[in-house]
Amino acid sequence: MMRLLLLTALLLSSVVQAAEPADSAAKLRDAALGNGEAYRFLEAMTTEVPLRLAATESEAKAAAWLTARLKAMGFSNVRSERFPMPRFDRGVETASITAPFPQPLHITALGRSGATPPEGLEAEVVRFASLDDLRAVPDGSLTGRIAYVTHAMVRTQDGSSYGAAGAVRRSGPSIAAKKGAAAILIRSLGTDHQRNPHAGSNSWDAGQAPIPAAAMSLPDAEQLDRVFARGRPVTIRLVLTPRITTGTSQNVLAEIPGSDPVLGKEVVLIGGHYDAWDLATGAQDDASGCAIVVAAAKTILDAKLKPKRTIRVVLFGAEEPGIFGGRAYAEAHKAEVHALAAESDFGAGRVYQISSRVNEAALPVVRDMVRLVAPLGVSGTRDNDNRGGPDLVALAEAGVPTLEAQQDGLHYFDVHHTPDDTLDKVEPAALAQNSAVYAVIAWVAANSGVAFAPVKP
Ligand SMILES: [Zn+2]
Known part of the structure; x- marks a missing residue:
C-alpha cells in the first residue's frame, strides 16, 4: 500500500512537473494580454526617441534611451554592441x-x-511597365535619360507581394545604371493611395557607380502613367542631394539569465529592430516589434519565473539600410549556442500563424506553443522552413533554429516606410496579442528539454 501511495505520489509529481511549464506559459500569455506593457513601451519609444535613422546621432540617442529603460525595467546584462557601417x-x-x-x-x-x-x-523619361522590361533593353541604351519603372504589387496577408515586387527597388537602380540611365524613378512599394512616397534601401552591383534613385507616391506614379498614355515625350526635373559617409550603429541586448547550470548557457533570442527610416516615427516598422518582445520578456520577469535557458532580447540597429545589425550580431555571438531565435518585424497586426525551422524532433514543442496560443486565434503550419525575420538571416545561415509568429500584413504596406508610420496606426489590443504570443514562445523554448537544433541546411 505504502509503495502504491509512493508510486502514485511520484506519478502525480511528474505529471505536475510536465504540466508546470505549460501552466506558467498560459498564465504568462494571459498576463501579457492584459498588462498594457507593450503599448506603454511603444508609446514612450515613439514619443521620446521618434527619430532613429541608422548610424545617426538620433539612432545613438535611441540606443541610450533603450539601454536605460531596459535597465530600469529590471533586465540583466543590459548592454550595447557597436559596429561600423x-x-x-x-x-x-x-x-x-x-x-x-x-x-x-x-x-x-x-x-x-x-x-x-x-x-x-x-x-527625357523612358517608362518601363516592369523590371523585366528594363532588363531587356541593351546596356548603354538609356544614356542621358531617366528610367521610370512601375510594378504590380498587391495587398497580401503574408506580405509576399513585397518580396516579389521588391526587386524593382532593390535591383532596379543598379540595372538602370548599367543601361546608362542618368537616374531612376520607381513606383513606391506600397498598397495605399496616399500621396506619400515609400522610402527603402537598394543595392549596387560591385563596381557600379551610384545614380540618383527615388520612389514616388502611388498617386504620382499613376498620374505619370496617364501622362505617358498621351504618347508625347515626357521630361522630368530631379533634385536629389543625399550624402553617404561612414558611421556606427549598435545593437541593444538585455537578458533574463537562465537558471539551469547547463541549459542556462544557451540563448533563446527574441528581437526586433529599433532603427527606422527618417520620414516617420517607425511605430510599425519596427518600434512595435521592439515593444512586443520587450513586453513579453518583462511579463516573464514580473512573474518572478526563472527560465532554464537564458532569454535574450535583442533590439537590432541598422536593419533598414541592409541588415547591418543582424549580421554584426551573428558575427559577435557565433561562439554561443542559440537554442531558438524569433524576430518580430512586420508591424503590429495580429499573429495568425506560427511557423518554424527546427529539428523534426522539436516539432511537438512548436505544436505545444501553438496549442497554448490557439485561444488567441493562432494556428500552426506544416511548413518547417521559416527563417524567423530579416535580422536572423545570418544566424539561420549558421544553423540556428528559427521561428516566426506571422502577423496579418494586409494593411502593413499602406504606411510602410512613409511619413504615416505613426503610433495611431497601431491597435493596442493587437499589439498585446503579439506580446502574449512571444511570452509563450520564449517561455516554452527556454524550458523545453528538447533541443531545437540541428536543423536541416
Ligand atoms: Zn522592419
Whole structure:
C-alpha cells in the first residue's frame, strides 16, 4: 500500500512537473494580454526617441534611451554592441514633370541613392511597365535619360507581394545604371493611395557607380502613367542631394539569465529592430516589434519565473539600410549556442500563424506553443522552413533554429516606410496579442528539454 501511495505520489509529481511549464506559459500569455506593457513601451519609444535613422546621432540617442529603460525595467546584462557601417543623410529631394504637362511629383530618395548636381538634372523619361522590361533593353541604351519603372504589387496577408515586387527597388537602380540611365524613378512599394512616397534601401552591383534613385507616391506614379498614355515625350526635373559617409550603429541586448547550470548557457533570442527610416516615427516598422518582445520578456520577469535557458532580447540597429545589425550580431555571438531565435518585424497586426525551422524532433514543442496560443486565434503550419525575420538571416545561415509568429500584413504596406508610420496606426489590443504570443514562445523554448537544433541546411 505504502509503495502504491509512493508510486502514485511520484506519478502525480511528474505529471505536475510536465504540466508546470505549460501552466506558467498560459498564465504568462494571459498576463501579457492584459498588462498594457507593450503599448506603454511603444508609446514612450515613439514619443521620446521618434527619430532613429541608422548610424545617426538620433539612432545613438535611441540606443541610450533603450539601454536605460531596459535597465530600469529590471533586465540583466543590459548592454550595447557597436559596429561600423555607411551613413545616409537624405538632403534635398524634389521632382517635377517639366513637359508636356508641368506639375510637381512627391518623391523620396532610396537609401543608397547617388546625388544629382545641386541644381538638379532635367532629362527625357523612358517608362518601363516592369523590371523585366528594363532588363531587356541593351546596356548603354538609356544614356542621358531617366528610367521610370512601375510594378504590380498587391495587398497580401503574408506580405509576399513585397518580396516579389521588391526587386524593382532593390535591383532596379543598379540595372538602370548599367543601361546608362542618368537616374531612376520607381513606383513606391506600397498598397495605399496616399500621396506619400515609400522610402527603402537598394543595392549596387560591385563596381557600379551610384545614380540618383527615388520612389514616388502611388498617386504620382499613376498620374505619370496617364501622362505617358498621351504618347508625347515626357521630361522630368530631379533634385536629389543625399550624402553617404561612414558611421556606427549598435545593437541593444538585455537578458533574463537562465537558471539551469547547463541549459542556462544557451540563448533563446527574441528581437526586433529599433532603427527606422527618417520620414516617420517607425511605430510599425519596427518600434512595435521592439515593444512586443520587450513586453513579453518583462511579463516573464514580473512573474518572478526563472527560465532554464537564458532569454535574450535583442533590439537590432541598422536593419533598414541592409541588415547591418543582424549580421554584426551573428558575427559577435557565433561562439554561443542559440537554442531558438524569433524576430518580430512586420508591424503590429495580429499573429495568425506560427511557423518554424527546427529539428523534426522539436516539432511537438512548436505544436505545444501553438496549442497554448490557439485561444488567441493562432494556428500552426506544416511548413518547417521559416527563417524567423530579416535580422536572423545570418544566424539561420549558421544553423540556428528559427521561428516566426506571422502577423496579418494586409494593411502593413499602406504606411510602410512613409511619413504615416505613426503610433495611431497601431491597435493596442493587437499589439498585446503579439506580446502574449512571444511570452509563450520564449517561455516554452527556454524550458523545453528538447533541443531545437540541428536543423536541416
Ligand atoms: Zn522592419
